Amino acid sequence: MSVSSNPAPSATATDPSAFHRLGQQHLAEGRFDEAISAFEAGLRIVEGEAAASLPATLVGDLHACLANACLSCGDLVAAAENYKAALRLMPHLTGCWCNLGSTLLRMGRTQDAIAAYLQALQLSPAHWPSRTNLAQAMLATDQPVIAKALLLEMVADRPEDGRLHHELGKVCYRLNNTEQALSYFSQALACDAADAESLYWIGAIRQERGDEAAARLAYGQAAVIGPVIRRAAARAPAAFRALALQAPFGGNTPAQFLFEDAACDIDTLALLPSVSIDAVKLDPDYDVIVNLISDPDQAGDTLATAAGLVERLGLPVINDPCLIATTAREATAAQLAGLDGCRCPRTLRLAAGGDRSPSALASLLPSGFPLLVRVAGTHGGDLFERVDDLAQLAGFLRAHAARDCYLIEYVDYRSADGQFRKYRITFAGEEVHPYHLAIGPGWKLHRDATAMDDHPWMRQEEAAFLRQPAAVLGAAQIEVLHAIRRRIGLDYFGIDCARDSDGRLLVFEVNASMLVHGEAEDGPLAYKTPHAERIRQAFGALLARKAGVA
Secondary structure (H helix, E strand, C coil): CCCCCCCCCCCCCCCHHHHHHHHHHHHHCCCHHHHHHHHHHHHHHHHCCCHHHCCHHHHHHHHHHHHHHHHHHCCHHHHHHHHHHHHHHCCCCHHHHHHHHHHHHHCCCHHHHHHHHHHHHHHCCCCHHHHHHHHHHHHHCCCHHHHHHHHHHHHHHCCCCHHHHHHHHHHHHHCCCHHHHHHHHHHHHHHCCCCHHHHHHHHHHHHHCCCHHHHHHHHHHHHHHCCEEEECCCCCCCCCEEEEEECCCCCECCCCCCCCCCCCEEEEEECCCCCCHHHCCCCCCCCEEEECECCCCCCHHHHHHHHHHHHHHCCCEECCHHHHHHHCHHHHHHHHCCCCCEECCCEEEECCCCCCCHHHHHCCCCCCCCEEEEECCCCCCCCEEEECCHHHHHHHHHHCCCCCEEEEECCCCCCCCCCEEEEEEEEECCCEEEEEEEEECCCCCCHHHCCHHHCHHHHHHHHHHHHCHHHHHCHHHHHHHHHHHHHHCCCEEEEEEEECCCCCEEEEEEECCCCCCCCCCCCCCHHHHHHHHHHHHHHHHHHHHHHCCC
16 A cells, blocks of 8 residues: 555544545545545554554445545555455445456456455345446456346346447347347437447448448448547556547458457547548547558548548557558569569459450460459458359459459469468567468368368367467568568558468468457367467557557
């Protein structure tokens, strides 16, 4: 417990109850430093007397009030110590157990926080703050099913509470039940028509489900209410403040996992055509900008808007919007051409509306057949095929005549055992972070669509790659990865790659759109979780460095 300067002389020097009253007055008026001084002075008197001669309620309440003042100042360690001291004397205080839980939760001690909330609820089963905070703690420990059950009980008690419906919407989305999620977000809006965050969630889910008209309507309504979504730091006080830029109808860096347990307050600004950036009132005290707009094929115009805003604010930025343009597929192939030890398949972009007849295509092909063709702006295996002749190619292009398409040289990257292997590497700053390995019998590999979960040997091979990527890819290939990082210039991004028959690094794509997420700690893929966590921590460290607080 820290010792501050003596309080105002209006408190009697030998009467702890007088200091208690003075501290409460300061606390009620928001003068937290003065309150801490008063409560500490009262406790110094207590320590100098026989404890048995003073009421336990007075000593305990001095500790509890001091803890409240420390919590208000962000001194979490002192707050926790004093809540515990109060509870040793008065273990029946429900609110004190709840406050201890909230303090521990902000310190990142989630399991200890859950134990404190449960103790509070054992004393007072209907204690609302403990019920609310316990649900959040269950989410923080990846227990969404329990969190949903708790929230449903609370909604039954308070059906008009829009925040409860909103939280249920997020839990249902986390459980992959988008229909229920939409229902709860809609109910949240029925309770509070100014709930812009629920509208953004509805827009995102509608867009994910392919209902673009409904998504645009929801996004537009949200933007009118408020274009900025605020997210508080996981622990108070926040180390700094970040402004994240997002394009609702463009590809974005998946940031939910990256922003978990963030040390900073994060405001996310949705850049929509209907929103005038000049009219948006942004707080003046941001320390860093995080550009989440990551796909130049989907969000070219929005990237230009983001670049203008970054220039206007003049703050440090992660993933400068001007550099994102260099990660379009044909731009990446051009940038990496001639890089020693690296092979990037030749790539040609065909604009929509041009001559796509077989005779016209014959003179444009970047290589012979077989050839890969995909619609621009798509990822994973969507709208992406191998074609073996001009007729197949022309047929694919006719089916997508209104879209730009990429023609990509096909490289057979099969390993000696006949399996294809695709590696994903993530950079957060300058360090190589392996994220996953996909193994399968076909050339079009997507980790979640493989049968690796059914084959222990495949998972063992992935685990070995995650532990020692240089031992799997080779030291020379790791140096090539660093050379790619220097050429691309982004702060945070991923690389999907393999090794060709000559041992060179075969690069499929380089961009900031790649998903990173954790796995269940007790599931068959639990070996991946520490490596995903390292990426998240590296991203947090990158944020802090850019903000100038590391």
